[in-house]
């Protein structure tokens with residue numbers, strides 16, 4: 713039986729590592745790479761992969777993905793003293809696109825999920841209380857997803873903030889139950905922000 717040569721098989725396996733890409737799609741992408749892309753494009757692709765992996769890190773203050781120690785948002789002194797807590801960097805980009813929130817962000821890089829063995833210590837919460845004091849935050853907006861894990865995480869953070877002199881809000885209106893922030897469109901996000909409720 714004829715099989716693909718090892719080097720080509722390896723390329724297929726590389727594509728298969730990505731979520732949502734099964735063996736058939738991986739095979740198609742590998743063929744596309746081989747036949748449709750020129751040498752320059754392939755080199756650009758492999759360079760981009762290694763560079764991004766090497767240079768990207770999380771901001772030491774907010775936890776967002778950046779190529780600097782401190783991200784541009786954290787450096788911006790004109791931001792309001794409101795702090796939106798989100799699950800990941802994609803959520804920050806989504807809310808920034810709506811241009812309706814002018815505060816700061818705190819990126820958890822995950823959610824509390826007992827089923828997956830993820831506790832509060834596994835998400836970026838250790839700097840939160842310190843940040844609220846240091847940056848004199850007046851308002852917290854919990855913008856985790858409306859999934860069970862997102863709700864659980866929001867509740868945990870709310871409890872954590874009970875002693876603090878800070879108003880805590882939860883976004884909600886317009887976001888269907890079980891919705892992931894990253895898949896919500898701009899209008900939905902704007903509505904969710906407008907409809908934030910004290911939590």
Ligand SMILES: [Zn+2]
Nearest residue numbers: 771774783786
């Ligand atoms: Zn930052």
